[in-house]
Amino acid sequence: MSTTPATASTPAAMPAPDPTLRHRIAEATLTVRRPDGTPLVDAEVTLEQTRHAFAFGNIGFDFVGYANEETDADPDSPFGGASPAQAEHLADLWLDLFTTATLPFYWAGFEPERGRPDTARLRRAAQWFVDRGATVKGHPLAWHTLAPDWLRELSTDEVEAALRGRIRREVGDFAGVVDTWDAINEVVIMPVFSNEEHRNGITRLCWERGRIATIRLAFEEARAANPSATLVLNDFNLSSAYECLIEGVLEAGIAVDAIGLQSHMHQGYWGEERTLETLERFARFGLPLHLTESTLLSGDLMPPEIVDLNDYQVASWPTTPEGEERQAEEMVRHYRTLLSHPSVQAVTYWGLTDAGAWLGAPVGLVRADGTPKPSYDALHGLVKGEWWLRPTTARTDAEGRAAVRGFLGDYRIGVAGAGAASFALDSAGALTREVTLAP
C-alpha cells in the first residue's frame, strides 16, 4: 500500500501525518489577571508545563508489590516485575517520564480461586499511581490467554456469565481510579487459539458465540459498569484480519473508544514507512489509536521466523552497548513517527526495566542493575525536553497578555508576589485563554 500524501483517492477526512507535530501544539495568547480581576500589565511571569495531554504510558507491573509493601517480586506477573527492592529507585525514573500506567488484571492471576479476586492489592497499586499524578489503565478484561483454569469445568453459558460478572465487578470496583480498560484482547486469534491442548473457557466461548458476540459482551458489561470509561479493543494482529474485525464490530454498533495496536518489536524496528502504513490502515476508522504495547530491544533481535513470540526461549538475552545505541535511536524515530499521526492518542511502552521482562528480552529503558540506558535519556529528551515547556519567563504587555507556545497539556503560571494559576492548553493552533492568579 502506498503512503504517499493525500490525493483524490484519499478521503478528505483522513488525518495526514505531519512531522512538525503542529496538531499537538497550541499557540496561546494568555490574558493574565490579578486575584482582583485587573490585568497584570507589563510584568514578568514564569510559565511551565506540568503534564502532557498525550498519554505517555508504560506498564506499572513493577510497582504492584512495592505499593503493597511486599518484599518479593510478584510471582503472578509473567510480563514485567522487578523486585520491590528496586522499585523505589525505579519509581523516580517512571514518574519523571510517564503519565499513564498499565496495571495487570490477567484473570488467571487476579482470581486464581473463583470468588477470591485480588481487588484490594490492585486497588492499592492503582491508588499509588493516582496519588502521584498518573492515570491508570487496566489490562485486559477479556482474554483467552491467562484465563483461569476453573473456567474449563463450566458450560459455555456459565463461562459467559462468569466473564460478564468479572468484567462488571472489576470495572465497577475500580471506577474513578481506573477509567481506561483494554476491554478485550487479541480477538482475531481468540476462537482458533491452539497453543493449549484443549480449548480453554474463553477460547471456547469465542469459538461458539463468535468474535463479535464476545466483543459485544465485554464492551456491554464494561460500559454498563462505568459509562465514562475509555474502552479499548486491543490486538497484536495488525494484518487485514484486524481491519476486517474492526469493520464488523463497528457495523454491529459496538461503541469502541479506541483501537489498540500492540507493537512489540522483538524482531526489529518497523521503520517509519511500515509504521505510517499501519497507522493509515487503522486511522481510516476515525477512532483514536492507542499503541498499547511497544517494545524495542537493546540486544540481539529475535529471529524473523518466530511467529508466536512466546515460542522463543533463550537462557540469556543480554543488553549490549551497540544494541542500546540502536534502541535509543529507534526510540526517537518511533515516537516521532507515532506522534506525527494525529490519530495517535497514546503510546504505552511495555517495560521500564530489563529485570523480570517478558521472555527475558532486553526491552527496558533501564538495565537490570537499575541504570538508565541511552533510550531512557533519548525518550526523556523528547517528552520532557523538545516536547515540553520548562520554566520560562515572559513579560505581559500593556493589556496583560503573554504568549505561550507548547504541547497540549496542563500548565502553570507564577508571578512573584502576585500568585499563581493552572491552565490547560487543550486544542492545537491559535487560542486565547484568561488566567486569574490565586494568591
Place this chain on the structure above:
Amino acid sequence: MSTTPATASTPAAMPAPDPTLRHRIAEATLTVRRPDGTPLVDAEVTLEQTRHAFAFGNIGFDFVGYANEETDADPDSPFGGASPAQAEHLADLWLDLFTTATLPFYWAGFEPERGRPDTARLRRAAQWFVDRGATVKGHPLAWHTLAPDWLRELSTDEVEAALRGRIRREVGDFAGVVDTWDAINEVVIMPVFSNEEHRNGITRLCWERGRIATIRLAFEEARAANPSATLVLNDFNLSSAYECLIEGVLEAGIAVDAIGLQSHMHQGYWGEERTLETLERFARFGLPLHLTESTLLSGDLMPPEIVDLNDYQVASWPTTPEGEERQAEEMVRHYRTLLSHPSVQAVTYWGLTDAGAWLGAPVGLVRADGTPKPSYDALHGLVKGEWWLRPTTARTDAEGRAAVRGFLGDYRIGVAGAGAASFALDSAGALTREVTLAP
C-alpha cells in the same frame, strides 16, 4: 486447532465430517406404478443416475469462443482458454465429468469500453452449457483485479454507481441462464491491494467505503436483479481475516448464500488435516461452502516463499509423469475429503486443460495435446464410478417396490414395455418415493 470429533466444546449443530459420505447418499424405497396407476409387481426395472445434486464444477472459459463459432483463442481470458479447434474434443471430456460451468465476467474484459458489454457473446456461451444440461455460474460481479481502466477517471460516487449498474445489468440480463454468481471476490485484500501503482476504482471504493459496505452493495444489487440467485462471497484468503470479515458481514445482516473458498494449490496439496481444519473454521457460520477454485499441479510445485501466485512467472512449466501420478492421487484424496464434510455443496476445479492455463501451470486434467491425464480418469472414477449409479437392474416386489441406493441427484427408471420415469433422490438416508411410469 483440533480436528478431533465433537466434544462438549463443539456446538451440537456443527456438522462433522464423515468419510463414508452417508450424508450424501439416499436409501430409497420406490413404489413403481404403471401409467394406469397400478403397482408394477414382480418386474425387472432398470435404474440409473442421470445427474449429481452435488455441484462438480469446472471453468468453462475454453468454450466461450467455441460456442460463438470463433476460430482464435479468447484474447481476453487470463485464466484458461484453449483454442476453439480443441474445444469440440474437450467438450466431450468436460460434459462427461462436470455439472457446473464457471464463466468469466471479469469486468475489464466484459466491458473494456464503457457501455459496450460483451453480453451477447457470454449469453451464447452460457446457453451452450445450459443446452447440454450444465448449470452456469458467473464469476465475479465485483473484484478489484481486472477492473476496467475507465473507472480510474470517475469519482468514487460514480464508481459506486457504475458498479451497481454493472451488477444489476449482468444479473438481470442472465437471470434464468446464470443463477449463481460470485457476487464479490477477494474482499479481504480489496482495500489494501497494492500491486498497482495507483488504487484502481474498485480498490478506492472499498478503501473509502469499507469492505462491508462494498459487499453490501454487491449483494443488494444482485439480489434485487435476481431474487432467486445463489450469491457467493468468495476469497482466496482463508486465514482468520476471512473469518473476521464473514462475521462482520453476517452481523451486518447481509444475506450470503454460500461461502466461497478458493483453493489453488500451486504450492502443494494441503492434505486432509489442513483441509478439514479449514472447512471446520468456515462451516461454523452455518452456510454452505463452495470450494470455488481448486487446483492441483501435475508438475513442479511453486516455491513456498511466493505470496502472490501471480508473481511467479516461468518460461515453461511442463506436466511430468511423476507429477501426473501425484496429481491423480491427490485429486482423489482431496475430493474425498471435501465431500466428507456435510457443509460442502460445490467444488469447482479451475481448469480442464493445460492449454492456456493460468500462469502456464500444469493444473489441467487434460494435457495441452488433449489427452486426459491420470487425474481425469481418477476423478471420473469417483464422480461417474464409485459415486454414481450406472444402469442397474432390480426386481420389484409383490407391492411394486424396489430399493435404490445412490448419491443425491436425478435418476431414471425404465421398464421394458411399460415405460420410464425420472425421479430425484433429494435427501440423505431412508426415504420413500412413488414413481409413475410414462409410456
